[in-house]
Amino acid sequence: MTVPARRFGFVRLGGAVSLATLLAAGAAAMPAVDGDIEAGRRKAGACAACHGRDGHSLIPTVPSLAAQPALYTYYQLIQFQTGRRRSPEMAPFVADLSDQDMQDLSAYYAAQPAVAAPTSEPADPVKMEAGERLVSRYHCNACHLPTLGGQKHIPRLAGQQEEYLRRQLRAFKQQKAADLDGSMTMAAQPLTEEAIEALAHYLARVGPRAGGPGGQR
Amino acid sequence: MNRATRTGLVILTLALATVATATAQQAPPPWAQGRPPELATSPLAPHPQPPAPTPAEKIPVDRIKLPPGFKAELWASGINNARAMTWGDRGTLFVSSRVAGNVYAVVDHGGRREVKTILKGLQMPNGVAFKDGTLYVAEVSRITKYEGIEANLDSPPAAKVVIDTLPKDLPHGWKYLAFGPDGKLYFNIGAPCNICLPPETHANIVRINADGSGFEYVARGVRNSVGLAFHPVTRDLYFTNHARDWLGDDVPEDTLHHVVKPGAHFGYPYCHQGDILDPDFGAGRACSEFNPPLLKLGPHVAANGIHFYTGAMFPPQYRHRMFIAQRGSWNRAQKSGFRVVTVEYRPGQPPKHEVFAEGWLQGDQFWGRPVYLQEMKDGSLLISDDYAGAIYRITYGR
Numbered sequence: 269m270t271v272p273a274r275r276f277g278f279v280r281l282g283g284a285v286s287l288a289t290l291l292a293a294g295a296a297a298m299p300a301v302d303g304d305i306e307a308g309r310r311k312a313g314a315c316a317a318c319h320g321r322d323g324h325s326l327i328p329t330v331p332s333l334a335a336q337p338a339l340y341t342y343y344q345l346i347q348f349q350t351g352r353r354r355s356p357e358m359a360p361f362v363a364d365l366s367d368q369d370m371q372d373l374s375a376y377y378a379a380q381p382a383v384a385a386p387t388s389e390p391a392d393p394v395k396m397e398a399g400e401r402l403v404s405r406y407h408c409n410a411c412h413l414p415t416l417g418g419q420k421h422i423p424r425l426a427g428q429q430e431e432y433l434r435r436q437l438r439a440f441k442q443q444k445a446a447d448l449d450g451s452m453t454m455a456a457q458p459l460t461e462e463a464i465e466a467l468a469h470y471l472a473r474v475g476p477r478a479g480g481p482g483g484q485r
Numbered sequence: 486m487n488r489a490t491r492t493g494l495v496i497l498t499l500a501l502a503t504v505a506t507a508t509a510q511q512a513p514p515p516w517a518q519g520r521p522p523e524l525a526t527s528p529l530a531p532h533p534q535p536p537a538p539t540p541a542e543k544i545p546v547d548r549i550k551l552p553p554g555f556k557a558e559l560w561a562s563g564i565n566n567a568r569a570m571t572w573g574d575r576g577t578l579f580v581s582s583r584v585a586g587n588v589y590a591v592v593d594h595g596g597r598r599e600v601k602t603i604l605k606g607l608q609m610p611n612g613v614a615f616k617d618g619t620l621y622v623a624e625v626s627r628i629t630k631y632e633g634i635e636a637n638l639d640s641p642p643a644a645k646v647v648i649d650t651l652p653k654d655l656p657h658g659w660k661y662l663a664f665g666p667d668g669k670l671y672f673n674i675g676a677p678c679n680i681c682l683p684p685e686t687h688a689n690i691v692r693i694n695a696d697g698s699g700f701e702y703v704a705r706g707v708r709n710s711v712g713l714a715f716h717p718v719t720r721d722l723y724f725t726n727h728a729r730d731w732l733g734d735d736v737p738e739d740t741l742h743h744v745v746k747p748g749a750h751f752g753y754p755y756c757h758q759g760d761i762l763d764p765d766f767g768a769g770r771a772c773s774e775f776n777p778p779l780l781k782l783g784p785h786v787a788a789n790g791i792h793f794y795t796g797a798m799f800p801p802q803y804r805h806r807m808f809i810a811q812r813g814s815w816n817r818a819q820k821s822g823f824r825v826v827t828v829e830y831r832p833g834q835p836p837k838h839e840v841f842a843e844g845w846l847q848g849d850q851f852w853g854r855p856v857y858l859q860e861m862k863d864g865s866l867l868i869s870d871d872y873a874g875a876i877y878r879i880t881y882g883r
Contacts, residue, residue, distance in 0.1 A: 339533065346536045367540070407513040411530070421533035449534055449584045451514060454655060 301338040301371050301378075308376025311369055314361060323377045325385055328431035331423075335382035335476065339421045341374035343448065353446030382417070382476035384427035391473050399470020402463055406455060416474060421448060427476025434468040515656035516815075519679040519765075520731045531815045532851075534584050538565045538874020545852060546877060548844040554800070557842070560867060560878035561591050561598050567869045567876060569661060569790065570859035571615045573635040578859070579603075579620055580869065580876070581613040583659050588613060588622055590638045591876070603634070603641050609655075611711065612662025612672055616695065623672050625658035626651045628697070648697040652677070652686055657709040661790075666720040669694055673724075675709035680729045680754055682766060688753050690724060690744075704742070706750040706775060712791040712857070717805060721745070723779070725788035725809060728757050730816040737761050739788040740778035741809065741828060741836075749776045780836045785814035786822030790857035796864025799881045803827070808841065810855040810868060823851050825858070825868060842868065842879065 312323075315333070320326050323333035333341060347353035348362040349370075365373075403409065403416070411422045418424035425433065439445035440456035441464070447453045459467070512518065516531050541562040549557040561567075561578075566585035570578055578591040588604035604610065604622065612623025620631045627649035631642050647670070652658070657675025665671050669692040676688040690704040690713065703722065704710075713724035722744040728737040737757035752759065752775035754766040759777035762770060782788045790810040794803050806827045813823035823846035830836040845853040854872040861867060866879040 343533070343536050350537055352536060407517070410514050410517045414526070419528075420530070448536055450655065455514065 301342050301374050303338060303342075303368075303371035303373070303375025305372075305376050305379045307368075308372035308374070311372055312376055315373070318357070322380045324380075324383050325429055325432075328388070328429050329435065331429055331432045332383070332385050332427070333377040334380035335417070336374075336377055336424050337418045337420055337422065338371075338374040338378035340418060340423045341377050342370055343421050344446075345370040345373065347446050347448075382424065382427055384476045385429045385472060387430055387472055392469060395466045395469040396473065398463075398466035399468075400474075402467050403470065406458070408455075408467075411451065416471065417476075424476070425471045426474045428472060430468050430472035433471050434464060437464045437467060515678065516730070518681075519729065524731065529816050529818070532813075532872075534566060535872065535874075538563050538567075539852075539872075541875075544873050544875055548847065548852070549842055549877065550844040551842050551879065554881050555842075556880050556882060558878050558880070559875060561600060561876040563874060564589050564591070564600055564869075564876065565874045566871050567856075567874050568611050568871050569613050569857045570867060570869055570876070571613045571620075572859070573615050573620070574618060575635045577635050577638065578867075578876075579613050579615060581611050581622070583609050583611045583871065586610065588620075592638065601638050603638055604631075609659040611659035614662045614664050614670065616664050616668075621647065621662060621670060621695075623660035623662040625655060625660075626653045628660075628662065628670065628672070628693075646697070647695070648693060648700075654687070659711070661711045661713060663713055663715075664695075665692060665722070666715050667692075669699070671703065671713060671722070673707065673710045673713075675711075676753060679731065680763065680765065682754055690722075701747075703747050704744055704749060704751055706753045706755075707742075708753040710742075712789045712809070714791045714793055714807070717793050717795050723791060723807065725782070725791050726751070726753075726778075727787060728784075729754070729763070730785070732757075732761075732764070733784075734817050734819070735784050738781035738784050739786050739811075741780040741782055741788065741791075741807075742776070743779045743830075745776075750774075751776050751778075779830065780828060780838060782809065782811065782826070782838070783821055785817040787812035787814060788822075789855075790869075792858035792860065792866075794860065794866070796860050796866075798864025799866075802829075808858050808866065810858055812854045812856045812871070813846065813851060820846055820849060820851065822846075823854060825855050845870070 318327060318330045319333050325332040345362055348355060348358045412425050413419050416426040436445060437456055440452050441459055443453050544559055544562060546557055546559045551557060564580055566582035567580050568583055569581040572578060580589040580591060586607050587602050588610055590601045590603045592599045608624040610622050610624050614621045618633055620634045622629050628647040629644035630647050634641055652674060654677035656677050660672045662672045671692045673690050674687050676683045689702050689707055690710055692703050693700050707726055708729060709727045710724040715722055724742050726740045728739050740758055742751055754763055755770040756762055756772040756775050758781050760772050788809055789812050792808045794806050794808060806829050809826050811822035811824050814821045824843035825841045826838060827841045828836050828838050845851050845855060853870040855868050856871045857869045859867045868877045
């Protein structure tokens with residue numbers, strides 16, 4: 269027997285299944301982050317000093333948390349607390365968070381609209397074109413989605429702080445960044461310093477878009 | 486292994502590493518490789534591994550559904566990414582992990598169990614086996630041993646290399662490790678991809694002597710087997726195999742295989758589940774060229790650990806039955822697996838396949854993933870869960 273065509277249920281159904289249904293199915297498949305957005309808003313006061321109002325960072329080395337997939341923020345907080353992601357800046361803030369605190373904060377930030385972080389210099393057309401090409405060449409969209417808005421445990425890149433992106437890419441390349449399953453460390457190995465520069469430049473300036481399937485609660 | 490074979494293996498390993506480096510710049514993530522362009526926006530992707538184990542009080546062990554008379558209890562928790570289990574001579578349970586990079590020891594203090602992290606920072610140390618006071622650990626490209634470890638759990642001895650010339654590829658690079666009745670170490674070298682024509686060094690099950698010599702292929706054309714076991718009476722080798730992704734919701738099925746002739750070819754990448762030719766690699770081939778599976782276990786179920794029950798606690802019909810843990814699907818619209826099944830097989834008769842334990846999947850949400858099995862001295866059965874980071878104990882009440 270040969271397989272005449274790939275047979276996925278939702279492909280076969282074709283027009284009968286709307287995109288919204290597919291996205292909903294993706295979201296339902298998520299490991300649940302059971303956070304309370306309003307409780308998260310109340311608990312986020314101390315975070316705002318660095319991560320900005322509603323998670324829109326104004327500090328180049330500090331990431332924006334707004335519109336990050338809830339599972340991403342939740343897993344990062346766990347990694348900060350267990351010491352797997354090391355940060356002297358974050359350590360005192362996560363030390364006493366309960367599991368519910370982390371889920372509430374993650375839910376709150378996931379519910380904030382994506383806003384592009386401010387950039388220090390205007391878009392450079394050469395770097396923008398190179399960045400777009402590199403995103404495609406290195407298949408960033410396979411996990412971060414074509415919107416680069418992230419999903420599940422994978423962060424939104426579009427509109428993130430440029431210097432933060434640059435530092436994270438370098439850390440993954442140096443195999444020093446906290447990595448849940450090794451995917452990003454592996455992905456960053458072929459990147460040259462020029463490629464990192466172009467990617468950070470492009471990703472910081474590409475229009476921030478809401479998360480994909482499962483990216484939002 | 487003779488010098489020529491060893492040299493050949495090293496050269497092939499280096500050659501593959503070179504190829505991998507040259508092509509890495511264009512390669513999609515391993516799980517997306519082989520995905521047809523029309524599915525580029527599919528929401529299906531592997532499930533993330535939580536960064537920490539689920540706290541004991543949040544593990545809903547009462548949701549595990551078993552046949553009448555059987556009971557499940559939470560035996561140990563807090564074991565991040567708990568995978569394969571093997572017993573030490575003095576009653577220590579050694580537990581591996583994959584992405585956590587740790588090996589654990591669970592010590593029973595008369596009903597209270599202590600979990601110690603004894604090894605850290607290893608490269609996907611999924612394989613653990615124990616013999617004559619020594620723990621053997623399989624990482625991606627090497628197998629190491631730790632002598633006299635059970636008396637030194639708080640200060641483990643230095644690793645001694647058994648073999649360190651295995652391929653370095655990370656996709657399907659993690660290994661299941663077990664001693665055969667012949668005293669040799671058996672393990673898998675998975676295909677370095679979802680679907681590709683792998684070099685001779687990959688997509689197989691191999692065995693070596695406990696000192697690292699005598700490298701030998703036991704089964705070929707095996708995409709990735711992360712569960713194998715030997716029949717307690719016939720001593721024959723049986724193994725599970727994960728089938729390729731992105732061919733559809735219902736095909737191909739994961740499979741259970743019986744190795745009758747060492748070195749036989751089981752079909753990958755040409756033929757899947759014994760009767761489906763691969764759309765990309767099957768042209769000009771026939772499934773009849775390859776050894777068929779003993780049983781199809783279901784599409785995308787992720788058939789992992791396999792264990793022949795030899796205890797006296799379970800009812801007599803379970804004696805010598807195979808228990809198989811199915812970690813659960815990601816590459817399927819409606820989830821499958823997330824359960825433990827049993828297979829009864831007597832040569833000459835068709836195998837009988839039934840569900841034994843389920844409930845980790847509730848609707849479309851899962852809270853745990855059963856991955857490996859081990860028997861206790863009293864005949865109860867341990868099931869590890871790499872998602873919740875826990876071990877359950879199944880008993881039968883008389």
